Amino acid sequence: MIAIVRKDHARHRVVVLALDGVIPFELSIPSRIFGAAEGPDGEPLYEVITCSVDGRPVRTTADFSVAVEHGAEVLATADTLVIPASYGAGTIHEAGRLPEPLDAALATVRPRTRMVSICIGSYALAAMGLLDGRPATTHWHHSEHFQRLFPRVRVDPDVLFVDDGDVLTSAGAAAGVDLCLHILRRDHGSEVANQVARGCVVPPWREGGQAQYIERPVPEPSTSGTAHTRAWALERLDEPLPLSELAAHARMSVRTFVRRFREEVGMPPGQWLIRQRVDRARHLLEASDLPVDLIAHQSGFGTTASLRHHLHAAIGVSPMAYRRTFHIHGSLSAPAEF
Template identity: 65%
Template sequence: MAHRVVVLAAEESVGFDLCIPPQVLNAAVGEGGEALYEVAVCSADGGPVRMTAGFTALVDHGPEVLAEADTVVVPGTRAVGPRREGVLGTKLAAALALVRPGTRMVSICTGAFVLGAAGVLDGRRATTHWRFAEDFRALYPRVELDPDVLFVDDGDVLTSAGLAAGLDLCLHLVRSDHGSEVANRAARYCVVPPWRDGGQSQFIDAPVPVGDGSGVSATREWAVDRLAEPLDLAALARHARMSVRTFSRRFRAETGVSAGTWLIQQRVRRARELLEETDLPVEEVARLSGLGTAASLRQHLRTAIGVAPLAYRRTFRRTG
């Protein structure tokens, strides 16, 4: 049976955020093409919902579908109660009261204000759009806010930063529920990057260079195909035909992180895929991902997602 997801559009809703869960989750299908998620969109009263971008959405459902949800997603919103007063408002409160205990709760962007007003985030780590972090802290001081990350997974409550970070969070949901292979297929269908680490910074201070052929994207692609090799900064710079100093500057401008940090991220990603999709020994996974030794793999995996390799494999290994 497909996992039931209900997207709750609060007045005024961010249209981009509202469309992310149906688009990404409906793109997640099994090997036989079967739907893995059943996604419904509702409003707090069943009526139309104004969007922040100058249009109104006619949703298919009223709040009653929230009582059947396995996961509830709240997109970004300008709803006055949660955003300005720290309260839900009558309609939102009544709608969220229908959600069953134990339902997974998710917010995108300023949807975190709704979860904050509902008390869902009290005592938990969460994030929201960096621009509204101080407003959030003032309204919801019991929440451990981290405005510097793309998303936060706190078990049955997950929150993302603004706008496109909602794509990362929804793909993370798919990956957590069904593994990297399914998430990667969904990402390809949506033509978006399949994985960005949740701890990655929300924004890049330096402007992205103009696409004049002087960037480092070709070198990044080259490196991803050679993760098992002993790559270092000098090797990457040689491939890009740049000095180490110039390469380092352009790499950070395009990605927001250093080349070394990016390389570790890609190797951890590759190790996760191998742990999920193969029965290779941990030592071989470490070698093929370029992390060297089993001890190094354990250290980097714990740093990235907080679990050991074998525990990760037991949780995410595809069966059958």
């Protein structure tokens, strides 16, 4: 995705709305990610402020409350509004309606404000009507309830986040980190996002979706799963890896291997391989000066045409367009900054 660069010199204001029963980890994500983003001269790229509906301390799901310095008056100043997960929002989760004070507060948000939810913060966006007819996600554990409560939302329970332009939703907990890094990449390019990711000691992006984290019964607690074969395949992405060879490495029949793979990863082997190869290609386009045809070979696509097809299907751009936007001048292996 091509970076969106602000034309003015004012810092982009991110307002984080803490609701009663907020989860501390999710509440801290926007400040940690956006607050660490810096421009080429070390200048902060975002101003992050936290508020509550009434400006009073907010109860969390832990054994402490959080004191905030702002009330709902700052909502009208937000360029981006983030609503983290909370379990004390009452009618939102029970009846799909906003409590009156919250409804009045959110009514002050400017029309063009970018709206972001982390985990079940999506309930608030849906209760506002912002997700009607649009794709969205939430924590997989709540996705069926969310869909019943908001039937007009096109819920995708398998992805880590959904970017629908001015409204973005993420799955549970750490997927909020993925979404905030994605927003950094969208706003300021890959180099800024990668620098922040290194400082937080997290991957710049994670392939796959939350299906791989859904609890499923494990048939037998043995070493006969597919993890070893997946690790083996990742070291050989530049080679043909037919399904029969993967199954043979795992010492399973093809049918058993495909079943086990789906149980453990949440997708078929072929789809997983394509995602890993796209990931490898993106890394090489960003971090190396290799010709595109060589990147196609090293990532296992074989030809430039095949790489172009799969990259465009995954992220909507060609290899050269992606490189022009996200190419990094310098090593990805720089030490983490704390």
